[in-house]
Amino acid sequence: MVVSRPDRERIVITGVGLTAPNGNCLRDFRESLLCGRSGVTRYEIRYFGPTVAGQCDYDELRYQRKKEVRRGTRAGSIGIYCAQEAIADSGIDWANVDKSTVGIYVGVTEHGNVETENEIYQIKEYNYDTQFWSHHHNPRTVANNPAGEISLNMGITGPHYTLGAACAAGNAGIIQGVQMLRLGECDLALGGGVSESIHTFGIFASFHSQGALARHEDPAKASRPFDADRNGIVVSEGGCLYVLERLSDARARGAKVYGEIVGYAMNSDAYDFVMPHPQRQAECMRLALRRAGLAAEEIDIVSTHATGTTSGDVQECLALRQVFNGQGRPAMNNAKSFIGHAMGAAGALELAGNLPSFEDGVCHATINLDRPDPECALPGLVANQPCELPNVRYILNNSFGMLGINSVVIVGKV
Amino acid sequence: MTGAEIKEAVLDILSGIAPDEDLSHLKDEVAFREQLELDSMDFLDIVMELRKRYRVQIPEQDYPALSSMQSTVSYLEPLMKDIAKK
Numbered sequence: 001m002v003v004s005r006p007d008r009e010r011i012v013i014t015g016v017g018l019t020a021p022n023g024n025c026l027r028d029f030r031e032s033l034l035c036g037r038s039g040v041t042r043y044e045i046r047y048f049g050p051t052v053a054g055q056c057d058y059d060e061l062r063y064q065r066k067k068e069v070r071r072g073t074r075a076g077s078i079g080i081y082c083a084q085e086a087i088a089d090s091g092i093d094w095a096n097v098d099k100s101t102v103g104i105y106v107g108v109t110e111h112g113n114v115e116t117e118n119e120i121y122q123i124k125e126y127n128y129d130t131q132f133w134s135h136h137h138n139p140r141t142v143a144n145n146p147a148g149e150i151s152l153n154m155g156i157t158g159p160h161y162t163l164g165a166a167c168a169a170g171n172a173g174i175i176q177g178v179q180m181l182r183l184g185e186c187d188l189a190l191g192g193g194v195s196e197s198i199h200t201f202g203i204f205a206s207f208h209s210q211g212a213l214a215r216h217e218d219p220a221k222a223s224r225p226f227d228a229d230r231n232g233i234v235v236s237e238g239g240c241l242y243v244l245e246r247l248s249d250a251r252a253r254g255a256k257v258y259g260e261i262v263g264y265a266m267n268s269d270a271y272d273f274v275m276p277h278p279q280r281q282a283e284c285m286r287l288a289l290r291r292a293g294l295a296a297e298e299i300d301i302v303s304t305h306a307t308g309t310t311s312g313d314v315q316e317c318l319a320l321r322q323v324f325n326g327q328g329r330p331a332m333n334n335a336k337s338f339i340g341h342a343m344g345a346a347g348a349l350e351l352a353g354n355l356p357s358f359e360d361g362v363c364h365a366t367i368n369l370d371r372p373d374p375e376c377a378l379p380g381l382v383a384n385q386p387c388e389l390p391n392v393r394y395i396l397n398n399s400f401g402m403l404g405i406n407s408v409v410i411v412g413k414v
Numbered sequence: 415m416t417g418a419e420i421k422e423a424v425l426d427i428l429s430g431i432a433p434d435e436d437l438s439h440l441k442d443e444v445a446f447r448e449q450l451e452l453d454s455m456d457f458l459d460i461v462m463e464l465r466k467r468y469r470v471q472i473p474e475q476d477y478p479a480l481s482s483m484q485s486t487v488s489y490l491e492p493l494m495k496d497i498a499k500k
Contacts, residue, residue: 065433065434066433066434067431067432067433067434067451070430070433071455126466131465132462132465132466134462135455135458135459135462136455
């Protein structure tokens, strides 16, 4: 039985704002996931050359003036779009919300690489004379930039900061929002993650040097977690921010509730810079389950983290088998097979893609699973086609990152 | 560059710095800040663009000379008279 808490301590999702390579709102994103539409396309970036990536095509001028876009960063712009969409989706009377009670918690894998690369590229034209280095560099590259741009754009005067948590960052942003609401540090939280990583050649070059960058003649087939022919990560941009509120507040205003954050956990491998550690991942999932008061068999859907690397996918499967005992329950899927790895946004986006399951009773698939890798065999893996899954009550969302950072969020139907 | 050419160059720089603004009604003798939404970072952009495009160096104590189009052109004319139009 899930842990019982008073409504003021129960934190719920009341709004979703997102941009993914295959959708700029939850409805479109979900539709893409259900019909097998990939968002991965051909892409080219300076120095590195042709590759594949997940690119977003949201309208950046919907909520920003041209000048704001020019002055800010892509991560800031994605954050603003997601935050504005989430607030609009929540139906809250935003004009009359006390903005000092709103907190902004944005997960990022990295920030500043894009702007630093751009500046170095530009001063190369001036023989590396630093007097041509932009005065915009510091405000664009401070680590809080993506959250700070949201604050500036929306007039939010509560706390804002980013959480640097590698590819566990999307979940970390959600968890921080939950914690701050429970602590009374804010009354409404915007939590989730963003990524602008496709605009830095360094991330592609580094994954390539590591032997971990995906390649395929058909971009839509490049991201293939759990498949025997997988050959690495597809880097993507994107963002997803949630409006988080106390259930008591949500009920008082008659808000639509997507789900409740019933459990979460973060821990560390303390093992290796890049190699994951299945034992710690399993411990993270178990800790989240224990905090939620749930048994593993009560989880209906596991949104896996797997990125399509040769070893990383196997490690997560080892962890999943430990926790879920290799039985057919729960259903397991993977959104990266559609959109690639949206880095700091991944955890938040992948959770969003599953939230509609509470209502429509369908579990989206993992696509590109043409030759399932026996080492990645998972009994509940939903391969290539979505499956009917009536009465979904709990979704467990994995998100792991470099340096051994693990995060798990469990969302329950309200 | 002539005064008219310098004005054209500054307008081109401003169009990049203030892309949402209509510059066609800009009055030369009125301060930029009274007509456009410009802050200190934007003025630094003007200085940087002049440096990048024309290698014109403007010391910090001279920044007030950039307050209006008229004062900017007057200030830049002697500095840019030997620079070819781009």
